[in-house]
């Protein structure tokens with residue numbers, strides 16, 4: 001299998017859709033395995049109650065797959081407004097007369113049963129929404145994106161640990177600090193990936209100046225050096241906007257870091273533990289990432305640079321689906337899918353390196369890019385404006401690559417995420433870049 005539908009028969013595609021939907025449901029079901037009052041509580045004003053996310057997943061699935069693709073009667077039209085993310089801010093959702101945990105589970109299960117009936121009958125072709133199983137892929141991505149949001153809610157909740165996972169693999173290779181990417185064209189975006197969203201389209205050629213980029217994400221150990229060197233107290237390292245935020249928000253370290261005596265610890269999913277030096281730093285905002293990069297004498301990569309480092313194969317001139325090639329990820333390629341609940345140490349995934357030799361681009365931590373969220377040239381809205389278009393040009397920075405909390409269905413090489421530059425409850429880190437010197441440019 002080289003693409004989500006490439007080379008597959010309709011039956012194989014149907015099987016792939018079913019497997020992907022089921023994987024998402026297993027994940028979200030595990031994330032609601034907590035006491036009922038934990039499901040309905042507001043753990044942070046930044047987040048929805050877990051039970052809202054869960055029923056919202058079912059409601060979106062009902063809207064797109066039961067009603068639109070399936071042409072079936074509504075299951076619960078009366079709850080559409082309550083689970084519309086645009087009509088209700090996250091902070092306000094706790095006050096709505098939400099389905100209780102039992103009702104939410106029943107509703108979500110009823111919708112899924114109908115979706116499997118619709119899937120059996122769909123030609124997975126014809127209408128653009130059904131071509132290559134797009135609508136099913138979009139809904140599967142939506143559930144997995146909420147699974148990551150729900151995981152972030154778990155990180156924000158107080159109390160003892162309820163989620164458990166094995167540790168990621170150890171580092172097996174020692175990496176050079178940076179990789180030089182020579183100037184030249186590369187193909188950004190995609191016109192062929194069947195489940196790619198509108199903002200990833202179309203494929204188009206970009207000419208990129210030469211640059212150097214970190215071989216791996218910035219680690220806790222390096223971040224601690226920045227912190228101990230007064231990184232949070234030196235306005236000259238920060239942009240004007242970034243420093244104003246640093247002061248107003250009282251930032252002194254990444255979120256969930258804690259100083260005990262003279263040792264820093266990190267709280268992850270209810271467990272306080274010593275910092276692991278060679279793990280990518282996580283829970284830093286865009287402003288902090290920019291300050292770190294300036295302290296290191298570098299800058300954040302642009303989104304175009306990031307994608308070239310991840311996808312460009314200089315031997316063939318083509319862009320890959322994933323850093324390592326066109327085949328879908330395995331456990332050897334990347335730390336994805338909540339298989340582990342933390343980033344892996346740098347050097348843990350040699351099989352996942354890009355053609356240019358850049359490591360751990362997929363999984364581990366989302367990486368802040370020094371780019372706003374804008375449409376690719378030739379962008380067309382599909383299937384609705386609220387997915388991407390309404391966010392273009394807003395107060396956002398682009399995030400690329402996915403985290404340990406992201407499923408592969410929402411982490412392919414062209415996948416684009418974006419968030420406000422002050423956000424850090426998500427699983428965000430960074431890698432830095434620099435321009436080439438005159439001598440390096442040759």
Ligand SMILES: [Fe+2]
Pocket residue numbers: 056060085142146
């Ligand atoms: Fe949603």
